[in-house]
Amino acid sequence: MCIACETQLNPEDLNAFGERFLNIMNSANLAMMMSIGYRTGLFEVLREIGPSTSAELAKKANLNERYVREWLGAVTTGGIVECDDTGSVFTLPAAHAAMLTDADGQNVAYLTQFIAVLGAVEDRVVECFRKGGGVPYSAYPRFHEVMATDSHRNVVEALEDRILPLMPEMTERLERGIEVLDVGCGQGRALLELARLFPNSQFTGFDLCPEPVAWARAEAVKRGLSNVTFEIRDLTTFHEDAPPAAFDWITAFDAIHDQARPDHLLAGIRRALKPDGLFLMQDVGASSNIADNRNHHLGPLIYTVSCMHCMTVSLSQGGLGVGTAWGEQMTREFLFNAGFSDVDRHQLEHDIMNYYYVVKP
Incomplete structure (x- = not known):
């Protein structure tokens, strides 16, 4: 007999969860x-022109008025945009504009794109639930684009003022000239910025996917940067084929946990690092224990992104599938098993998602 069926159903609990369910669906x-508002520039235009009708907003944004009007209905009833009593003039409140546009440099609207990007592979992930296996990187045509935006916000814009100060000696070494490697570089935006800032150093980026590497190479040429190169490289066997003691500084920005073999990659990084080198790893801040994450402010997001991308991509390559929420305990275990003995973990105020590990051999 079903134990749950014998349990007395509390009407208050039922009503409370019903209310929560409605909130989940609406949100x-x-x-x-909100993703569409970000991608079409509607939030930016509405902030710029102030109170306006759907026709005025559509004209300024060069969009179809009928779609703009329906979009306004959704974001207005959702409390993102305000309207007058006639329902014809719309305004983006200042506090909302501060977080949904580039006006104050705090735009987080780009994060809503993950909903559509991950939802596009739902059928394939459901099939994995039934048969195992995984969904490959190639099934996510816009994932690198969205991640590049995330990298720009959390890494590129923070390099000088927040990230490099975690390693006080690194700026001076970069100015003198050292060898730097970024693994899982994606579109290489962090390396491109570092190459611009430190022309005496040499920078190399490795990534599995051809599309972001092609973008990074073209961007390096466009910016006239001759001290940065990008390679398409599968890092599954990096523990065996990493160049020994070749790099002074190795970085990995949100890239280790979704590798097929994070253990192999970390061992390869240890092998490729010079004796006085440093490894900087940005990775998702969480515990390895689900119970510890019950009150995590981004818990559902982290586990969903893992299930719909990071874990399944690793499994598609026959990998370990440690997942986005592999957590600090497992991260430290993997680092120590790879041969690292000195691990300092930091949190930076601007980045609510990640930890920053400064690792020495």
Whole structure:
């Protein structure tokens, strides 16, 4: 007999969860509309022109008015945009504009794009639930684009003022000239910025996917940077084929946990690092224990991104599938097993998602 069926159903609990369910449905759909508002520039235009009708907003944004009007219905009933009593003039409140546009440099609207990007592979992930295996990187045509935006916000814009100060000696070494490697570099935006800032150093980026590497190479040429190169490279066997003691500084920005073999990659990084080198790893801040994450402010997001991308991508390569929330305990275990003995973990105020590990041999 079902134990749950014998349990007395509390009407208050039922009503409370019913209310929460409605909030979940509304919020999920609102996130989709916010993603469209970000991608079409509607939030930016509405902030710029102030109170306006759907026709005025559509004209300024060079968009179809009928779609803009329906979008306004969603974001207005969702409390993102305000309207007058006639329902024809719309305004983006200042506090909302501060977080959803580039006006104050705090734009987080780009994060809502993950809903559509991950939802596009739902059928394939459901099939993995039934048969195992995974969904490959190639199934996510816009994931690198969205991640590049995330990297720009959390890494590129923070390099000088927040990230490099974690390693006080590194700026001076970069100015003198050292060898730097970024693994899982994606579009290489962090390396491109470092190459611009430190012309005496040499920078190399490795990534599995051809599309972001092609973008990074073209961007390096466009910016006239001759001290940075990008390579398409599968890092599954990096523990065996990493160049020994070749790099002074190795970085990995949100890239280790979704590798097929994070253990192999970390061992390869240890092998490729010079004796006085440093390894900087940005990775998702969480515990390895689900119970510890019950009150995590981004818990559902972290585990969903893992299930819909990071874990399944690793499994598609026959990998370990440690997942996005592999957590600090497992991270330290993997680092120590790879041969690292000195690990300092930091949190930076601007980045609510990640930990920053400064690692020495």
